[in-house]
């Protein structure tokens with residue numbers, strides 16, 4: 381059954397996130413018309429082959445013209461340039477949003493370009509995978525996942541309500557947050573895990589010369605879980621690191637202190653300290669599962685989740 385929320389929705393960027401939004405919009409009939417725009421002609425052709433939209437263009441300004449909702453789904457470092465490019469064609473009353481993994485920097489980049497009368501509300505769906513590009517998206521990515529919106533004091537309540545209901549129609553649970561707070565929370569729950577994964581897999585790769593191939597050969601599921609995160613898109617994660625620098629560095633400093641505590645406990649054979657920490661963290665994992673939030677546990681096969689615990 382169709383449930384049209386916006387007559388024309390423009391998607392700027394059609395990778396994992398943009399194409400997942402497109403697939404759900406199509407399946408649920410949330411848009412009268414979907415206009416797809418992306419930088420490279422090749423990606424655009426692929427989006428067309430996948431029937432993700434109704435109209436396709438590599439010109440973002442043309443794509444945004446007349447749209448009721450514009451969703452920017454590009455690496456966060458490109459947000460400002462995209463906002464500048466589309467600004468002249470945004471119509472009064474349109475809602476402009478994004479899905480970027482960092483919020484303070486995206487708002488700083490985009491807000492100065494937003495014309496009077498256009499409602500800019502930044503957002504971030506907390507859902508994704510290590511894959512990228514239009515083929516990587518899938519219907520249902522946002523189901524039962526949080527989407528954080530970061531409205532400002534002067535955000536129009538009706539526009540906020542419309543965007544909230546749109547994300548809810550995609551299956552998300554919607555929360556509101558201050559952008560700086562968002563960046564701190566995401567630094568610890570998303571950005572640090574990726575940085576740690578990139579680092580441990582890089583270290584293991586460096587050790588290959590010492591261990592003569594054994595790191596890869598004997599890597600069991602613990603290490604493989606890290607390799608899934610470490611396979612995430614390099615451009616996206618370079619931009620996240622550069623655009624959430626302060627919060628990431630703050631969390632890394634805290635992480636390093638706690639790692640030093642662990643290192644010391646191992647050196648001095650303080651088993652009780654190790655046991656206490658490992659018991660506390662095991663309880664956290666269990667509470668996440670009990671809260672029903674383990675639907676996307678890393679499993680390499682994706683979509684089918686086998687619970688081992």
Ligand SMILES: NC(=O)c1ccc[n+]([C@@H]2O[C@H](COP(=O)([O-])OP(=O)(O)OC[C@H]3O[C@@H](n4cnc5c(N)ncnc54)[C@H](O)[C@@H]3O)[C@@H](O)[C@H]2O)c1
Nearest residue numbers: 393394395396397453454455456458480481508509512513
């Ligand atoms: N991958 C995830 O798990 C995930 C989850 C939530 C939010 N996000 C955020 O969503 C956004 C998109 O991520 P994705 O995973 O869909 O990425 P992706 O690499 O799959 O797709 C990115 C899209 O942006 C376009 N693009 C790249 N550079 C550009 C530029 N300089 N100018 C204009 N367009 C450009 C690409 O052509 C592509 O269409 C990012 O800001 C990311 O931080 C990602």
Ligand SMILES: O=C(O)C(=O)C[C@]1(C(=O)O)C=C[C@@H](O)C=C1
Nearest residue numbers: 481505506507508509510569570
């Ligand atoms: O599940 C994954 O592979 C993800 O990396 C998704 C994930 C996350 O860290 O939770 C990654 C970046 C986002 O901005 C939001 C979600």
